């Protein structure tokens with residue numbers, strides 16, 4: 001399989017997967033996409049996620065420097081629990097994607113990307129710094145994936161005071177090769193500083209820096225595998241293609257589901273649940289894309305005004321085909337998030353994080369409108385990571401899962417950093 005930029009002409013030969021992974025973003029500023037969409041035969045989900053993943057990723061890894069490593073990559077990075085929990089009495093299920101080491105779906109992508117970059121690394125290469133700005137979940141997943149991995153270190157920037165107490169503790173608890181900085185500014189400041197580092201040629205000659213953000217193919221491809229697995233299992237039980245509702249920010253998770261459907265996976269409708277950042281609902285309502293600044297919400301990992309994977313959406317569904325592709329999007333505001341967390345607990349005894357609550361709110365709206373389909377709801381983070389939102393609403397504690405509890409029991413340290421690129425640059429040089 002060859003990979004081409006979303007901005008390149010279709011005749012372009014493209015590059016192999018290992019080169020696309022190492023590059024991250026294409027030279028022309030576009031995102032890498034596969035040159036073809038393979039038709040992938042069904043496989044028995046009872047074989048487990050690593051085996052299903054290997055089957056699904058084989059065409060995407062064909063003729064790449066990583067092809068022979070694929071079985072090992074899947075076994076090492078993707079052997080995580082993937083439970084589906086019944087909710088209500090109409091056959092709906094919650095697909096819990098948060099049973100990895102840092103309790104968010106981003107563990108799948110970050111672990112797979114880390115395993116790929118480690119497999120691609122030449123033994124004599126200098127240590128690489130994975131530079132990441134985070135509003136909470138990405139930084140922890142990336143830190144967890146690269147923690148103590150020889151040849152790599154991680155530098156995380158997060159906005160001080162704007163992530164939950166448990167998220168902040170988690171980010172600073174890894175230690176060793178993970179350097180954590182709390183920035184006196186917003187997430188946008190953190191992201192601006194990171195982008196500036198990648199544009200700083202003089203810096204890049206002195207230190208080897210790599211991105212791990214959600215536009216990397218190394219995160220997108222493994223995310224497709226859990227939909228391939230869960231949708232096959234769900235549709236075997238229901239006898240119908242699967243209908244999905246997915247909490248959405250940068251569109252990485254939802255795009256993985258669309259990729260599975262485009263390759264013949266058993267998926268019918270795909271519903272995107274947004275928070276008050278309405279860029280995708282407005283796209284479908286007005287048939288026109290207009291990125292904008294983000295607004296802060298309770299579902300902060302979805303506070304995105306201009307989704308970085310939008311170019312891949314436009315590639316997969318060119319022109320107006322997006323509007324007849326069985327995809328819809330709706331927005332959920334903070335008050336509705338709060339109410340849905342409470343109602344889900346009262347009605348089903350299910351505790352949802354604020355992101356998952358957006359998807360569960362759209363399910364409730366569907367039921368109110370008389371929709372009779374069975375839905376699979378993607379649950380993107382464990383509610384215990386958003387204790388500052390969830391616990392006061394439910395009026396009781398939400399205990400962290402074991403992996404998160406283990407991190408919370410460790411000491412945590414983050415250095416303060418001004419929201420200023422010169423300060424980041426000095427730190428990068430100091431740790432290199």
Ligand SMILES: *Cc1c(COP(=O)(O)O)cnc(C)c1O
Pocket residue numbers: 104105106137138214247248249250251252253254301302355356380381
């Ligand atoms: C990152 C994240 C999302 C949004 O996923 P995208 O791939 O950016 O659309 C939703 N929920 C949680 C908990 C997340 O961490």
